[in-house]
Amino acid sequence: PTVRKIKSYYKDCDFVLNAPGGICMGGFQAWIHLFFLKMAFMCNKKVVYYGRSFGPFPTRTPENRRFKELSMEFLKSFSFLSIRDQKTEKLARELSIDYIPTVDSAFLDNTHVAVPSALSDLINGERYMIFVPNLLVWHYAYKNITDKKTVLDFYSGIIDIIRSKFGNIKILMLPQLFDSPLNDIIFFKELKTCHPDENMFVIDDTYSSDIQQALIKDATFVIGARYHSIVFSINQATPFIALSYEHKISGLLESLNKEDRIIDISTIWSSEEDIKKCLHSVSDKLSDLQSDEALQRKAKDKANACFVLFSDFVKKQEK
Numbered sequence: 001p002t003v004r005k006i007k008s009y010y011k012d013c014d015f016v017l018n019a020p021g022g023i024c025m026g027g028f029q030a031w032i033h034l035f036f037l038k039m040a041f042m043c044n045k046k047v048v049y050y051g052r053s054f055g056p057f058p059t060r061t062p063e064n065r066r067f068k069e070l071s072m073e074f075l076k077s078f079s080f081l082s083i084r085d086q087k088t089e090k091l092a093r094e095l096s097i098d099y100i101p102t103v104d105s106a107f108l109d110n111t112h113v114a115v116p117s118a119l120s121d122l123i124n125g126e127r128y129m130i131f132v133p134n135l136l137v138w139h140y141a142y143k144n145i146t147d148k149k150t151v152l153d154f155y156s157g158i159i160d161i162i163r164s165k166f167g168n169i170k171i172l173m174l175p176q177l178f179d180s181p182l183n184d185i186i187f188f189k190e191l192k193t194c195h196p197d198e199n200m201f202v203i204d205d206t207y208s209s210d211i212q213q214a215l216i217k218d219a220t221f222v223i224g225a226r227y228h229s230i231v232f233s234i235n236q237a238t239p240f241i242a243l244s245y246e247h248k249i250s251g252l253l254e255s256l257n258k259e260d261r262i263i264d265i266s267t268i269w270s271s272e273e274d275i276k277k278c279l280h281s282v283s284d285k286l287s288d289l290q291s292d293e294a295l296q297r298k299a300k301d302k303a304n305a306c307f308v309l310f311s312d313f314v315k316k317q318e319k
Contacts, residue, residue, distance in 0.1 A: 007039060014317055015046040020084065020105050023248065025054040025074075027140055029067050037074050046079035046317070050310065051105045051303075053084055053248050055091045072097075080313050082306050085251025102306035103255055104231045107299045111210045111235075119215065122201060127220050128170035129162065130233075131200075134225035134245060135187045141246065146269035154265075156195040157279045158223060163197075165286050169220065171200040174212055176226045221289045223282070225265065227252070237296040239289035241282060256298055261285070 010016060024033035040047050054075070057068040075081065075097050082100040083089050092099045115123075133155045136142045162171060173191070175184035188202040203215075209228070216222055216229075217236040224230050225243035230252065233240035243265045244250040253262050263281050268274040 003039075006036070007043065010040055010043040010045055013045065015048060015079065016040040017048045017050060018052070020051045023053050023055070023246070025052075025071050027056055027058075027246070029064070031067070034067070034070050034074070038070070041074070041077060047074075047077070048080040048310070048313070049075075049078045049082070050080065051082050051084045051102050051306065053088045053251065055088055055247070080310060082310070084255075085248055086254035087247035087251035089251075089255070100306055100309055101255070101302070103252060103299050103302045104228075105303060105307075106209075106228065106231050107235055107303035108307055109210075109235070111213045113208075113210045113214050115214050115218075116207070116211065119203070119207075119211075122172075123170065126170055127166075128172050129166070130216055130219045130222040130224070130229070131158075131162075131171050131173050132176060132184075132222070132224040132226045132229035133158075133173070133187070133191060134243070135184075136225075136245060139245065141266065142269070150269060150275075152191055152194050154268075154275055154279070155191055157275075158282055159195050159197060159200070161279060161283045161286065162223075165283070166220070168199050171197065172215065172219075173200070173202050174215065174229065175203065175205040176212075176228055221286070234292075234295055234299050237291050237293045239291055241285045255302070256295060258292075258295055 018037070022028065024030035037047065054071070057071060058064045059068060072095065075092075075095070080100070081098065082102045083092060084102055084104050089099065089101055135148065136151050137146065137148055159171065162169065173184075173188040175188060177184045183205070185202060185205050192200055192202060209232070213232045213236055216232045216238050219238055222229060222233040222238055222240040223243065224233065224240060225245055227248045230240055230242045230249055234256070240261060242249050242253060242262050244253075244262050245265055250259075250262050250264065253259055263278060263285065265278060268278045
Protein backbone atom coordinates (compact mmCIF):
# COMPACT_ATOMS: atom_id res chain seq x y z
CA PRO A 1 0.00 0.00 0.00
CA THR A 2 2.78 2.44 0.81
CA VAL A 3 4.49 1.88 -2.51
CA ARG A 4 1.22 2.35 -4.39
CA LYS A 5 0.61 5.61 -2.52
CA ILE A 6 4.08 6.97 -3.33
CA LYS A 7 3.67 5.88 -6.94
CA SER A 8 0.45 7.90 -7.13
CA TYR A 9 2.38 10.98 -5.97
CA TYR A 10 4.97 10.38 -8.67
CA LYS A 11 2.31 10.06 -11.36
CA ASP A 12 0.71 13.36 -10.36
CA CYS A 13 3.90 15.42 -10.27
CA ASP A 14 5.66 17.32 -13.04
CA PHE A 15 9.12 16.12 -12.04
CA VAL A 16 10.86 14.56 -9.03
CA LEU A 17 13.32 16.61 -6.99
CA ASN A 18 15.84 14.71 -4.89
CA ALA A 19 17.18 17.23 -2.39
CA PRO A 20 20.49 17.16 -0.48
CA GLY A 21 21.10 14.46 2.10
CA GLY A 22 23.66 11.88 3.14
CA ILE A 23 25.76 9.80 0.78
CA CYS A 24 22.99 7.29 0.07
CA MET A 25 24.36 6.57 -3.40
CA GLY A 26 27.82 5.42 -2.44
CA GLY A 27 29.51 4.06 0.64
CA PHE A 28 26.30 3.43 2.59
CA GLN A 29 24.72 1.59 -0.37
CA ALA A 30 21.15 2.64 0.48
CA TRP A 31 19.13 0.31 -1.73
CA ILE A 32 15.87 2.01 -0.69
CA HIS A 33 17.30 5.22 -2.18
CA LEU A 34 17.83 3.51 -5.54
CA PHE A 35 14.38 1.95 -5.28
CA PHE A 36 12.63 5.32 -5.09
CA LEU A 37 14.75 6.70 -7.93
CA LYS A 38 13.92 3.67 -10.07
CA MET A 39 10.22 4.12 -9.34
CA ALA A 40 10.41 7.72 -10.59
CA PHE A 41 12.01 6.63 -13.85
CA MET A 42 9.44 3.85 -14.24
CA CYS A 43 6.75 6.53 -13.99
CA ASN A 44 8.51 8.34 -16.87
CA LYS A 45 9.32 11.36 -14.76
CA LYS A 46 12.22 13.72 -15.10
CA VAL A 47 14.40 13.47 -12.00
CA VAL A 48 16.50 16.25 -10.44
CA TYR A 49 19.42 15.24 -8.22
CA TYR A 50 20.17 18.56 -6.57
CA GLY A 51 23.35 19.44 -4.69
CA ARG A 52 24.20 15.96 -3.47
CA SER A 53 27.38 13.98 -2.89
CA PHE A 54 27.83 10.40 -4.06
CA GLY A 55 30.44 7.64 -4.06
CA PRO A 56 32.67 5.86 -3.47
CA PHE A 57 31.50 2.77 -5.35
CA PRO A 58 33.32 -0.36 -4.12
CA THR A 59 33.26 -3.36 -6.47
CA ARG A 60 34.47 -6.15 -4.17
CA THR A 61 31.20 -8.11 -4.04
CA PRO A 62 28.45 -8.87 -6.58
CA GLU A 63 26.15 -6.67 -4.50
CA ASN A 64 28.68 -3.81 -4.68
CA ARG A 65 28.95 -4.16 -8.43
CA ARG A 66 25.18 -4.25 -8.95
CA PHE A 67 24.75 -1.15 -6.79
CA LYS A 68 27.35 0.70 -8.85
CA GLU A 69 25.75 -0.43 -12.11
CA LEU A 70 22.34 0.91 -11.09
CA SER A 71 23.87 4.12 -9.74
CA MET A 72 25.64 4.75 -13.04
CA GLU A 73 22.37 4.19 -14.89
CA PHE A 74 20.60 6.81 -12.76
CA LEU A 75 23.44 9.34 -12.67
CA LYS A 76 23.49 9.40 -16.47
CA SER A 77 19.69 9.72 -16.67
CA PHE A 78 19.00 12.67 -14.40
CA SER A 79 17.48 15.71 -16.12
CA PHE A 80 19.40 18.01 -13.76
CA LEU A 81 22.41 16.95 -11.71
CA SER A 82 24.37 19.27 -9.44
CA ILE A 83 27.20 18.24 -7.11
CA ARG A 84 28.11 19.93 -3.84
CA ASP A 85 31.73 18.88 -3.28
CA GLN A 86 35.00 18.66 -5.21
CA LYS A 87 35.69 14.99 -4.50
CA THR A 88 32.34 13.91 -5.94
CA GLU A 89 32.97 16.19 -8.93
CA LYS A 90 36.25 14.38 -9.56
CA LEU A 91 34.47 11.02 -9.43
CA ALA A 92 31.81 12.29 -11.85
CA ARG A 93 34.50 13.34 -14.33
CA GLU A 94 36.17 9.94 -14.06
CA LEU A 95 32.82 8.30 -14.81
CA SER A 96 32.04 10.71 -17.70
CA ILE A 97 28.94 12.07 -15.95
CA ASP A 98 27.77 15.59 -16.80
CA TYR A 99 26.97 17.82 -13.82
CA ILE A 100 26.68 21.39 -12.55
CA PRO A 101 29.06 22.35 -9.73
CA THR A 102 27.57 23.85 -6.58
CA VAL A 103 27.95 23.80 -2.80
CA ASP A 104 25.49 22.86 -0.09
CA SER A 105 22.04 24.40 -0.51
CA ALA A 106 22.18 25.73 3.07
CA PHE A 107 24.29 28.56 1.62
CA LEU A 108 21.15 29.80 -0.15
CA ASP A 109 19.76 30.81 3.25
CA ASN A 110 20.39 34.02 5.17
CA THR A 111 19.21 33.12 8.65
CA HIS A 112 18.18 35.84 11.11
CA VAL A 113 16.62 34.43 14.27
CA ALA A 114 16.97 35.23 17.94
CA VAL A 115 18.72 32.84 20.28
CA PRO A 116 16.07 31.45 22.68
CA SER A 117 16.16 32.78 26.23
CA ALA A 118 17.16 29.38 27.65
CA LEU A 119 20.34 29.45 25.57
CA SER A 120 20.98 33.16 26.17
CA ASP A 121 20.76 32.52 29.90
CA LEU A 122 23.21 29.64 29.55
CA ILE A 123 25.70 31.78 27.62
CA ASN A 124 25.13 34.75 29.95
CA GLY A 125 27.18 37.13 27.79
CA GLU A 126 30.37 35.07 28.15
CA ARG A 127 32.69 33.81 25.42
CA TYR A 128 31.86 30.39 24.05
CA MET A 129 32.89 28.00 21.30
CA ILE A 130 30.91 25.30 19.48
CA PHE A 131 32.21 21.73 19.54
CA VAL A 132 30.58 19.09 17.31
CA PRO A 133 32.38 15.75 17.78
CA ASN A 134 31.36 12.60 15.93
CA LEU A 135 31.38 9.09 17.40
CA LEU A 136 32.45 7.66 14.00
CA VAL A 137 32.08 3.97 14.89
CA TRP A 138 28.57 4.01 13.35
CA HIS A 139 30.13 4.83 9.95
CA TYR A 140 30.89 1.98 7.53
CA ALA A 141 34.50 3.16 7.11
CA TYR A 142 35.30 3.02 10.86
CA LYS A 143 33.53 -0.07 12.17
CA ASN A 144 36.66 -2.23 12.21
CA ILE A 145 39.18 0.60 12.39
CA THR A 146 38.67 2.15 15.82
CA ASP A 147 36.59 1.88 18.99
CA LYS A 148 34.55 4.18 21.19
CA LYS A 149 37.23 4.59 23.90
CA THR A 150 39.86 5.69 21.36
CA VAL A 151 37.45 8.20 19.84
CA LEU A 152 36.46 9.55 23.27
CA ASP A 153 40.12 9.91 24.27
CA PHE A 154 40.82 11.83 21.05
CA TYR A 155 38.04 14.35 21.68
CA SER A 156 39.10 14.66 25.33
CA GLY A 157 42.52 15.62 23.98
CA ILE A 158 40.92 18.37 21.92
CA ILE A 159 39.08 19.67 25.00
CA ASP A 160 42.40 19.79 26.88
CA ILE A 161 43.90 21.85 24.04
CA ILE A 162 40.94 24.26 24.07
CA ARG A 163 41.36 24.72 27.81
CA SER A 164 45.12 25.31 27.51
CA LYS A 165 44.64 28.02 24.87
CA PHE A 166 41.33 29.65 25.84
CA GLY A 167 41.08 29.12 29.57
CA ASN A 168 37.56 28.65 30.88
CA ILE A 169 35.74 29.52 27.63
CA LYS A 170 32.33 27.86 27.53
CA ILE A 171 32.18 24.78 25.32
CA LEU A 172 28.76 24.14 23.78
CA MET A 173 28.30 20.76 22.13
CA LEU A 174 25.72 21.06 19.37
CA PRO A 175 23.91 17.85 18.28
CA GLN A 176 23.29 17.26 14.58
CA LEU A 177 22.18 13.61 14.51
CA PHE A 178 18.80 12.53 15.88
CA ASP A 179 16.52 9.48 16.17
CA SER A 180 19.30 6.93 16.30
CA PRO A 181 20.69 4.56 18.94
CA LEU A 182 23.98 6.40 18.41
CA ASN A 183 22.52 9.92 18.42
CA ASP A 184 24.70 12.87 19.31
CA ILE A 185 23.05 13.65 22.66
CA ILE A 186 23.96 10.24 24.10
CA PHE A 187 27.53 10.46 22.81
CA PHE A 188 28.03 14.05 23.99
CA LYS A 189 26.85 13.20 27.50
CA GLU A 190 29.23 10.24 27.58
CA LEU A 191 32.09 12.49 26.49
CA LYS A 192 31.21 14.95 29.25
CA THR A 193 31.21 12.08 31.77
CA CYS A 194 34.64 10.91 30.56
CA HIS A 195 35.98 14.45 30.64
CA PRO A 196 34.30 16.27 33.56
CA ASP A 197 34.22 19.97 32.78
CA GLU A 198 31.82 22.29 34.59
CA ASN A 199 31.93 24.81 31.74
CA MET A 200 31.01 22.31 29.01
CA PHE A 201 27.35 21.99 28.03
CA VAL A 202 25.32 19.62 25.87
CA ILE A 203 22.73 21.63 23.92
CA ASP A 204 19.29 20.08 23.52
CA ASP A 205 18.43 18.46 20.20
CA THR A 206 15.13 20.36 19.94
CA TYR A 207 16.51 23.52 18.31
CA SER A 208 16.17 24.22 14.59
CA SER A 209 19.05 24.62 12.16
CA ASP A 210 18.36 28.40 12.11
CA ILE A 211 18.89 28.56 15.87
CA GLN A 212 22.03 26.45 15.50
CA GLN A 213 23.33 28.99 13.00
CA ALA A 214 22.46 31.86 15.35
CA LEU A 215 24.56 30.15 18.04
CA ILE A 216 27.42 29.58 15.62
CA LYS A 217 27.29 33.19 14.40
CA ASP A 218 28.22 34.55 17.84
CA ALA A 219 30.68 31.78 18.77
CA THR A 220 34.38 32.57 19.07
CA PHE A 221 35.12 29.54 16.87
CA VAL A 222 33.83 26.11 15.87
CA ILE A 223 35.51 22.70 15.85
CA GLY A 224 33.33 20.32 13.89
CA ALA A 225 33.45 16.68 12.85
CA ARG A 226 30.05 16.84 11.21
CA TYR A 227 29.43 18.25 7.76
CA HIS A 228 26.78 20.84 8.58
CA SER A 229 28.71 22.26 11.52
CA ILE A 230 31.25 23.40 8.91
CA VAL A 231 28.60 24.52 6.41
CA PHE A 232 26.96 26.64 9.12
CA SER A 233 30.32 28.09 10.21
CA ILE A 234 31.12 29.24 6.67
CA ASN A 235 27.57 30.56 6.25
CA GLN A 236 28.02 32.71 9.37
CA ALA A 237 31.68 33.68 8.69
CA THR A 238 32.71 32.09 11.99
CA PRO A 239 36.29 30.77 12.35
CA PHE A 240 36.40 26.98 12.26
CA ILE A 241 38.47 23.82 12.20
CA ALA A 242 37.02 21.01 10.07
CA LEU A 243 37.71 17.47 11.32
CA SER A 244 37.15 15.63 8.04
CA TYR A 245 35.95 12.04 8.42
CA GLU A 246 34.60 11.48 4.89
CA HIS A 247 34.73 13.23 1.55
CA LYS A 248 31.76 15.57 2.10
CA ILE A 249 33.71 17.92 4.38
CA SER A 250 37.04 17.85 2.58
CA GLY A 251 35.30 18.02 -0.81
CA LEU A 252 33.34 21.11 0.24
CA LEU A 253 36.46 22.94 1.39
CA GLU A 254 38.35 21.91 -1.75
CA SER A 255 35.49 23.38 -3.80
CA LEU A 256 35.98 26.66 -1.94
CA ASN A 257 39.82 26.52 -2.01
CA LYS A 258 39.94 26.46 1.77
CA GLU A 259 41.89 23.27 2.42
CA ASP A 260 43.99 24.99 5.10
CA ARG A 261 41.12 24.57 7.60
CA ILE A 262 40.92 20.77 7.11
CA ILE A 263 42.35 18.22 9.51
CA ASP A 264 41.91 14.73 8.07
CA ILE A 265 40.88 12.34 10.86
CA SER A 266 40.02 9.43 8.56
CA THR A 267 43.46 7.78 8.72
CA ILE A 268 44.74 8.49 12.24
CA TRP A 269 43.21 5.63 14.23
CA SER A 270 45.76 2.88 13.70
CA SER A 271 48.57 4.71 15.46
CA GLU A 272 48.87 6.63 18.73
CA GLU A 273 51.56 8.71 17.06
CA ASP A 274 49.18 9.73 14.26
CA ILE A 275 46.54 10.73 16.82
CA LYS A 276 49.13 12.86 18.66
CA LYS A 277 50.14 14.53 15.37
CA CYS A 278 46.50 15.26 14.68
CA LEU A 279 46.06 16.88 18.10
CA HIS A 280 49.15 19.01 17.41
CA SER A 281 47.51 20.14 14.15
CA VAL A 282 44.39 21.15 16.09
CA SER A 283 46.57 23.17 18.47
CA ASP A 284 48.37 24.89 15.58
CA LYS A 285 45.15 25.82 13.79
CA LEU A 286 43.66 27.22 16.99
CA SER A 287 46.48 29.77 16.90
CA ASP A 288 45.28 31.03 13.51
CA LEU A 289 41.54 31.64 13.81
CA GLN A 290 40.06 34.32 11.55
CA SER A 291 36.59 35.29 10.39
CA ASP A 292 36.38 34.91 6.60
CA GLU A 293 33.61 36.90 4.97
CA ALA A 294 35.21 36.38 1.54
CA LEU A 295 34.75 32.61 1.99
CA GLN A 296 31.14 33.19 3.02
CA ARG A 297 30.47 35.26 -0.13
CA LYS A 298 32.19 32.70 -2.35
CA ALA A 299 30.03 29.87 -1.00
CA LYS A 300 26.84 31.87 -1.37
CA ASP A 301 27.72 32.98 -4.90
CA LYS A 302 28.40 29.40 -5.97
CA ALA A 303 25.15 28.14 -4.42
CA ASN A 304 23.14 30.94 -6.05
CA ALA A 305 24.69 30.35 -9.49
CA CYS A 306 23.44 26.74 -9.45
CA PHE A 307 20.02 27.79 -8.18
CA VAL A 308 19.62 30.19 -11.12
CA LEU A 309 20.25 27.30 -13.52
CA PHE A 310 17.78 25.14 -11.62
CA SER A 311 15.18 27.93 -11.81
CA ASP A 312 15.67 28.05 -15.58
CA PHE A 313 15.13 24.29 -15.70
CA VAL A 314 11.86 24.63 -13.77
CA LYS A 315 10.63 27.39 -16.08
CA LYS A 316 11.26 25.15 -19.08
CA GLN A 317 9.09 22.44 -17.52
CA GLU A 318 6.25 24.93 -17.23
CA LYS A 319 6.17 25.64 -20.97
